[in-house]
Amino acid sequence: MRSKIVAGNWKMNNSAKESKALIKNLKKSVKGLPLNNTRVIVAPSFVYLQKIAKKTAGTPIEVAAQNMNDAPKGAYTGEVSGEMLKSIHVNTVILGHSERREYYYETDTILKKKVLSALDQNFEIIFCFGEVLEDRKSNKHFDVVKSQIVNALFDLTSDDWENIILAYEPVWAIGTGETASPEQAQEMHAFVRDLIATKYDQHLAEHTSILYGGSVKPANAEEIFSKEDVDGGLIGGASLNADDFTAIVKAI
Ligand code: PGA
Numbered sequence: 001m002r003s004k005i006v007a008g009n010w011k012m013n014n015s016a017k018e019s020k021a022l023i024k025n026l027k028k029s030v031k032g033l034p035l036n037n038t039r040v041i042v043a044p045s046f047v048y049l050q051k052i053a054k055k056t057a058g059t060p061i062e063v064a065a066q067n068m069n070d071a072p073k074g075a076y077t078g079e080v081s082g083e084m085l086k087s088i089h090v091n092t093v094i095l096g097h098s099e100r101r102e103y104y105y106e107t108d109t110i111l112k113k114k115v116l117s118a119l120d121q122n123f124e125i126i127f128c129f130g131e132v133l134e135d136r137k138s139n140k141h142f143d144v145v146k147s148q149i150v151n152a153l154f155d156l157t158s159d160d161w162e163n164i165i166l167a168y169e170p171v172w173a174i175g176t177g178e179t180a181s182p183e184q185a186q187e188m189h190a191f192v193r194d195l196i197a198t199k200y201d202q203h204l205a206e207h208t209s210i211l212y213g214g215s216v217k218p219a220n221a222e223e224i225f226s227k228e229d230v231d232g233g234l235i236g237g238a239s240l241n242a243d244d245f246t247a248i249v250k251a252i
Contacts, residue, residue: 002209004225005165005232006249007041007126008239009066009094009213019048023055025242030249035060038232038252041126042239043094046080050088057089064092064126067100070110070117082121093118094234096128096152098171108151115152124163126234127153128213133172141170142191149195158204166192166210167234173214175236182223182230185212189229218247225252 014022023042030040043064044052053063069079085093095114100106106114111127118125129148131141145168153164168188170180180188189210197205212224213234224230232252238244 001037002207002231004036004038004252005041005209005211006038006245006252007043007064007094007167007211007232007234008245009097009234009236010042010044010239011066011099011236012045013240014045014048016048019044019052022240022242023052023061026245027056027059027061029242029246030060033060033246033249035249038249040249041092049085049090053089062092063090064094065090066094066097068093068095068114068118068123070113072117082118082123085123086121091122092124092126094126094128094167096148098128098130098169098174102171108148111152112155115156119156119160119163122163124165126165126167126211128167128169128234130169130171130174130214136170136172141188145188145192146195149192150199154199158200161196161200161204161208164208166208167213168192168210169213169234175215177215179215179217179220179224180212182227185224185230186227189227193229216248218244218251221248221251 040060041062041064043066065085068082069076072083073081096111129145131144135141135144173180193205196208209231211232211234212230216233216235217238
Protein backbone atom coordinates (compact mmCIF):
# COMPACT_ATOMS: atom_id res chain seq x y z
CA MET A 1 0.00 0.00 0.00
CA ARG A 2 1.30 3.48 -0.78
CA SER A 3 2.11 5.82 2.12
CA LYS A 4 0.10 8.86 3.03
CA ILE A 5 2.44 11.81 3.48
CA VAL A 6 2.12 15.33 4.83
CA ALA A 7 5.26 17.34 4.15
CA GLY A 8 5.92 20.91 5.28
CA ASN A 9 8.11 23.04 3.04
CA TRP A 10 9.34 25.89 5.21
CA LYS A 11 11.01 27.56 2.22
CA MET A 12 13.19 30.60 3.12
CA ASN A 13 11.35 31.36 6.35
CA ASN A 14 12.06 31.45 10.09
CA SER A 15 14.95 32.66 12.20
CA ALA A 16 16.88 30.12 14.29
CA LYS A 17 14.67 30.95 17.25
CA GLU A 18 11.48 30.61 15.24
CA SER A 19 12.58 27.30 13.76
CA LYS A 20 13.38 25.97 17.20
CA ALA A 21 9.99 27.01 18.55
CA LEU A 22 8.15 25.59 15.53
CA ILE A 23 9.75 22.18 15.76
CA LYS A 24 9.27 22.09 19.53
CA ASN A 25 5.55 22.80 19.15
CA LEU A 26 5.20 20.40 16.29
CA LYS A 27 6.86 17.58 18.18
CA LYS A 28 4.46 18.17 21.03
CA SER A 29 1.34 18.23 18.88
CA VAL A 30 2.28 15.30 16.65
CA LYS A 31 3.24 13.12 19.61
CA GLY A 32 0.51 10.64 20.36
CA LEU A 33 -1.40 11.19 17.11
CA PRO A 34 -2.57 7.93 15.55
CA LEU A 35 -0.49 8.30 12.41
CA ASN A 36 -1.03 4.76 11.10
CA ASN A 37 0.25 4.80 7.55
CA THR A 38 0.95 8.57 7.47
CA ARG A 39 4.44 10.02 7.25
CA VAL A 40 5.11 13.53 8.53
CA ILE A 41 8.05 15.38 6.97
CA VAL A 42 9.43 18.89 7.44
CA ALA A 43 11.85 20.66 5.10
CA PRO A 44 13.58 23.52 6.92
CA SER A 45 16.27 25.75 5.47
CA PHE A 46 19.72 24.13 5.07
CA VAL A 47 20.92 26.37 7.91
CA TYR A 48 18.77 24.53 10.47
CA LEU A 49 18.62 21.11 8.91
CA GLN A 50 21.22 19.38 11.07
CA LYS A 51 19.75 20.76 14.31
CA ILE A 52 16.23 19.83 13.34
CA ALA A 53 17.31 16.37 12.19
CA LYS A 54 18.82 15.87 15.65
CA LYS A 55 15.79 17.23 17.47
CA THR A 56 13.40 14.99 15.54
CA ALA A 57 15.47 11.79 15.70
CA GLY A 58 13.36 9.08 17.31
CA THR A 59 10.11 11.00 16.75
CA PRO A 60 7.58 10.40 13.94
CA ILE A 61 8.77 13.62 12.24
CA GLU A 62 11.21 13.16 9.37
CA VAL A 63 13.31 15.86 7.73
CA ALA A 64 13.95 16.67 4.09
CA ALA A 65 16.17 19.14 2.25
CA GLN A 66 14.56 21.68 -0.07
CA ASN A 67 17.15 21.23 -2.80
CA MET A 68 20.58 19.80 -3.57
CA ASN A 69 23.29 20.15 -6.18
CA ASP A 70 23.88 17.25 -8.55
CA ALA A 71 27.69 17.37 -8.19
CA PRO A 72 29.26 15.36 -5.37
CA LYS A 73 31.60 18.18 -4.31
CA GLY A 74 33.76 20.98 -5.64
CA ALA A 75 33.91 24.63 -6.54
CA TYR A 76 30.18 25.47 -6.58
CA THR A 77 29.92 28.51 -4.34
CA GLY A 78 26.74 28.63 -2.30
CA GLU A 79 25.61 25.11 -3.17
CA VAL A 80 24.92 22.05 -1.02
CA SER A 81 25.73 18.50 -2.10
CA GLY A 82 24.02 15.21 -1.48
CA GLU A 83 27.12 14.02 0.35
CA MET A 84 26.77 16.90 2.81
CA LEU A 85 23.12 16.06 3.41
CA LYS A 86 23.90 12.38 3.87
CA SER A 87 26.60 13.26 6.38
CA ILE A 88 23.96 14.87 8.61
CA HIS A 89 21.56 11.94 8.08
CA VAL A 90 19.15 13.66 5.74
CA ASN A 91 17.84 11.13 3.24
CA THR A 92 14.98 12.92 1.51
CA VAL A 93 15.18 15.88 -0.86
CA ILE A 94 12.58 18.02 -2.63
CA LEU A 95 13.41 18.56 -6.30
CA GLY A 96 11.63 20.42 -9.07
CA HIS A 97 9.73 22.88 -6.93
CA SER A 98 8.17 25.54 -9.14
CA GLU A 99 10.10 28.26 -7.29
CA ARG A 100 13.35 26.52 -8.27
CA ARG A 101 12.10 26.16 -11.83
CA GLU A 102 10.98 29.77 -12.07
CA TYR A 103 13.54 31.79 -10.07
CA TYR A 104 16.62 29.61 -10.54
CA TYR A 105 15.90 28.43 -14.07
CA GLU A 106 15.92 24.73 -13.24
CA THR A 107 14.94 23.06 -16.50
CA ASP A 108 13.82 19.47 -17.02
CA THR A 109 17.39 18.68 -18.11
CA ILE A 110 18.88 20.09 -14.92
CA LEU A 111 16.24 18.34 -12.84
CA LYS A 112 16.92 15.03 -14.50
CA LYS A 113 20.60 15.36 -13.56
CA LYS A 114 19.64 16.16 -9.98
CA VAL A 115 17.22 13.24 -9.83
CA LEU A 116 19.84 10.80 -11.11
CA SER A 117 22.46 12.11 -8.73
CA ALA A 118 20.07 11.94 -5.76
CA LEU A 119 19.01 8.38 -6.61
CA ASP A 120 22.62 7.39 -7.04
CA GLN A 121 23.21 8.54 -3.48
CA ASN A 122 20.15 6.70 -2.20
CA PHE A 123 17.97 9.70 -1.56
CA GLU A 124 14.23 9.58 -1.56
CA ILE A 125 12.92 12.38 -3.78
CA ILE A 126 9.79 14.47 -3.49
CA PHE A 127 9.50 15.52 -7.12
CA CYS A 128 7.29 18.54 -7.80
CA PHE A 129 5.60 19.44 -11.06
CA GLY A 130 2.65 21.54 -12.14
CA GLU A 131 1.35 23.94 -14.74
CA VAL A 132 1.14 27.73 -14.70
CA LEU A 133 -2.18 29.52 -15.07
CA GLU A 134 -1.79 30.20 -18.80
CA ASP A 135 -1.27 26.47 -19.41
CA ARG A 136 -4.51 25.67 -17.64
CA LYS A 137 -6.42 28.46 -19.36
CA SER A 138 -5.28 27.21 -22.74
CA ASN A 139 -6.04 23.63 -21.77
CA LYS A 140 -2.39 22.58 -21.97
CA HIS A 141 -2.07 21.50 -18.33
CA PHE A 142 -2.05 17.76 -19.02
CA ASP A 143 0.58 18.15 -21.76
CA VAL A 144 2.79 20.33 -19.57
CA VAL A 145 2.63 17.96 -16.62
CA LYS A 146 3.24 14.99 -18.86
CA SER A 147 6.37 16.52 -20.35
CA GLN A 148 7.73 17.53 -16.92
CA ILE A 149 7.36 13.96 -15.71
CA VAL A 150 8.49 12.22 -18.88
CA ASN A 151 11.57 14.43 -19.29
CA ALA A 152 12.85 14.10 -15.75
CA LEU A 153 11.62 10.70 -14.61
CA PHE A 154 10.74 8.31 -17.40
CA ASP A 155 14.26 7.03 -17.96
CA LEU A 156 14.28 5.69 -14.40
CA THR A 157 13.96 2.00 -13.66
CA SER A 158 11.04 0.55 -11.70
CA ASP A 159 13.43 0.07 -8.77
CA ASP A 160 14.36 3.76 -8.88
CA TRP A 161 10.68 4.62 -8.55
CA GLU A 162 10.58 3.10 -5.07
CA ASN A 163 12.33 6.30 -4.01
CA ILE A 164 10.08 8.73 -5.85
CA ILE A 165 7.22 10.62 -4.24
CA LEU A 166 5.35 12.92 -6.62
CA ALA A 167 3.86 16.29 -5.72
CA TYR A 168 1.41 17.97 -8.06
CA GLU A 169 1.61 21.69 -7.41
CA PRO A 170 -0.29 23.86 -9.86
CA VAL A 171 1.78 27.04 -9.86
CA TRP A 172 -1.33 29.25 -9.84
CA ALA A 173 -2.31 27.75 -6.48
CA ILE A 174 1.03 28.15 -4.66
CA GLY A 175 0.99 30.86 -2.02
CA THR A 176 -1.96 32.54 -3.71
CA GLY A 177 -4.74 31.39 -1.43
CA GLU A 178 -6.34 29.82 -4.48
CA THR A 179 -6.51 26.03 -4.27
CA ALA A 180 -7.18 23.61 -7.06
CA SER A 181 -10.60 22.14 -6.44
CA PRO A 182 -10.53 18.60 -5.06
CA GLU A 183 -11.88 17.50 -8.45
CA GLN A 184 -9.09 19.29 -10.35
CA ALA A 185 -6.49 17.68 -8.06
CA GLN A 186 -8.06 14.23 -8.42
CA GLU A 187 -8.26 14.58 -12.19
CA MET A 188 -4.56 15.41 -12.51
CA HIS A 189 -3.45 12.79 -9.97
CA ALA A 190 -5.42 10.10 -11.82
CA PHE A 191 -3.90 11.28 -15.10
CA VAL A 192 -0.38 11.01 -13.66
CA ARG A 193 -1.04 7.60 -12.15
CA ASP A 194 -2.27 6.45 -15.52
CA LEU A 195 0.88 7.76 -17.21
CA ILE A 196 2.98 5.68 -14.82
CA ALA A 197 0.83 2.60 -15.37
CA THR A 198 1.20 2.96 -19.14
CA LYS A 199 4.95 3.54 -19.08
CA TYR A 200 5.73 1.04 -16.30
CA ASP A 201 2.90 -1.04 -14.83
CA GLN A 202 -0.22 -0.84 -12.72
CA HIS A 203 1.52 -2.10 -9.60
CA LEU A 204 4.10 0.67 -9.68
CA ALA A 205 1.40 3.26 -10.39
CA GLU A 206 -0.64 2.06 -7.43
CA HIS A 207 2.40 2.18 -5.15
CA THR A 208 3.53 5.71 -5.98
CA SER A 209 2.39 8.39 -3.53
CA ILE A 210 1.13 11.54 -5.25
CA LEU A 211 0.82 14.59 -3.01
CA TYR A 212 -1.10 17.77 -3.77
CA GLY A 213 0.39 21.18 -2.99
CA GLY A 214 -0.93 24.71 -3.31
CA SER A 215 -2.64 26.67 -0.55
CA VAL A 216 -3.59 23.61 1.50
CA LYS A 217 -5.01 24.82 4.83
CA PRO A 218 -6.78 23.19 7.77
CA ALA A 219 -10.08 24.37 6.23
CA ASN A 220 -9.64 22.61 2.88
CA ALA A 221 -7.27 19.71 3.65
CA GLU A 222 -9.86 17.09 4.48
CA GLU A 223 -11.80 17.57 1.26
CA ILE A 224 -8.67 17.45 -0.90
CA PHE A 225 -7.27 14.42 0.94
CA SER A 226 -10.57 12.57 0.58
CA LYS A 227 -9.92 12.11 -3.13
CA GLU A 228 -8.88 8.64 -4.15
CA ASP A 229 -5.61 9.51 -5.86
CA VAL A 230 -4.50 12.25 -3.47
CA ASP A 231 -2.09 10.67 -1.01
CA GLY A 232 -1.31 13.72 1.07
CA GLY A 233 0.05 17.21 0.72
CA LEU A 234 3.11 19.37 0.33
CA ILE A 235 2.35 22.35 2.51
CA GLY A 236 4.04 25.74 2.32
CA GLY A 237 2.53 28.65 4.26
CA ALA A 238 0.42 26.56 6.62
CA SER A 239 3.44 24.46 7.64
CA LEU A 240 4.92 27.49 9.43
CA ASN A 241 2.29 27.24 12.14
CA ALA A 242 2.41 24.10 14.30
CA ASP A 243 -1.34 24.09 14.99
CA ASP A 244 -2.27 24.48 11.33
CA PHE A 245 0.21 21.88 10.18
CA THR A 246 -0.98 19.43 12.82
CA ALA A 247 -4.59 20.04 11.80
CA ILE A 248 -3.62 19.18 8.22
CA VAL A 249 -1.88 16.00 9.40
CA LYS A 250 -5.04 15.08 11.28
CA ALA A 251 -7.15 15.68 8.18
CA ILE A 252 -5.56 12.84 6.29
P1 PGA B 1 1.63 26.97 -0.20
O1 PGA B 1 2.95 26.34 -0.85
O2 PGA B 1 1.02 25.89 0.67
O3 PGA B 1 2.11 28.15 0.57
O4 PGA B 1 0.74 27.33 -1.34
C1 PGA B 1 2.98 25.01 -1.31
C2 PGA B 1 4.34 24.68 -1.84
O5 PGA B 1 4.94 25.52 -2.52
O6 PGA B 1 4.86 23.58 -1.60
